[in-house]
Amino acid sequence: MVIITTKKPVDEVLNVLKDNNVKKLFLVSCGVCSALCQTGGEEGLVEWKEILENEGYDIVNGLVVDDVCDNREMAKIVRKNDADVQEADSIITLSCGLGVQSIVQVLSKKYHEKNVFVTNNTEFMGMTERIGRFYMRCRGCGDCLLNETGGICPITTCAKSLMNGPCGGMVNGKCEVGNYEKDCGWVLIYNRLKEIGRLDLFSKLRDPIDWSESGHQREVVWR
């Protein structure tokens, strides 16, 4: 599993830096997911250093960090590079949204005045077919249905996230959203359950998603 990211337009990032009157930057590039998506890693770091230097920014430091999203790893990086963090007025991260927020959290104690910016848009948690082909197959809804839908997720593959599909927008197994090019998730489920002899599961009426737990900040805390 990889958190899939894409690059924000360079101008969008530069405008944000300008609006915030940024002068000295510390760059943090994700060495795992964003490296795989070619939005971070060593290559991304080199690319952004060049862009920012050409724009006249002072690059205090630039590091590839394996787990930007792990508070413990980021805390170590900040400790080891304390003088540089202190000197920079802002951090810019080539990572997903988790990376940004991990840095914000780690800096909040000693360096709460520092700004943190991001160069990427976070798309989804993705299944990798090959590099450059990533697909959303799970939304992390917290109440997995896959045991009864033949291993195909309706929340993700149905454009309406219906619990009891297919809807009238399905034509010849294709979905009305996207000009009938993508498969209807519920037809995929029907075909799969038919293959494994479990159409009884297809006939079952499923309750709507319970938003009482999903609608706010979710956390898994077991110690």
Add this chain to the structure above:
Amino acid sequence: MVEKKVYSKLGEMLAKGEFILTGELEPEKTCDLSHTIQEAKEIAPYVVAANVTDSPLGIVTINSMAASHIIQKEAGLEVIWQLTVRDINKLGIAGMIMGGHALGLRNVLSLTGDHPALGDMPESKPVFDLDSATLIRLVKEMVDKGTINGHEIEHPPTLHVGAAANPNSDPMGAEILKIGRKAEVGCEFIQTQVVYDLDRTIEFLSEIKKYNVPILLGIFPMKSYGMAKGFDTFVPGVDVPKEILAKWKNIKTEFKHDKAEQKRIYDQANYEFFKPFISELKKKGLLAGVHCMAVHYPRIFPKLMEVIKA
């Protein structure tokens, strides 16, 4: 046998087993419903009730609950209020069901609704908190048990709830099982998507007969060649047969200088196509009636009545 409760003329006619005709009205992006009310008045002598659409194709129109109320009041025609789960969450819909009842609506058709991405506000949030089956279940809970999520309603609503079905659906097996889910939660009538393929329709209706839900067959008499061609091109999953298109094209050309005669011939051609189609299904005991979706074509209704009564 427990006698079914009746809340509307539609409910009454279906309970009696009378072969009925329902129509369709499509309010537009307007706050003035005078055109729709006029059309409702024209079809009122022939239909038991008429559907009032809820922003079809995701294109924003006047709210269907408000339009249903106004049409019913002004035209004196009972409506089948189309309600999609596209735009409003479960909490909002439960409130609307009570509101719909308070406004005098007694029939509601549960629909998923076309995705907002298809329409003219594609950036809208697609809600789909419920789906067409769980909306039926909610209505039935409110009407039959007088509760919402187990909480008592002081004065519960009384509405009949129906569903849509698509005989053109491929794979048909998925559609059939889906109808089964809706029947299980208490769906009281079904209106089908427009059909032109008799064999496929017989196969589909024979399959869903086991669910014992009255079926109203969706038909679309075509007012002109342009309408037939447009329907064939722009309505996904519905193919107008080539011979119909050819015949309608011929009428267009042959009677281009005599519009009155052209209208009469179009009407006659519709009659000749749909009469044997409907008669065959009626004879097989597969139908409770017909749902005519030909909006802006009220003059066809007297002829359709001949088919219904035949």
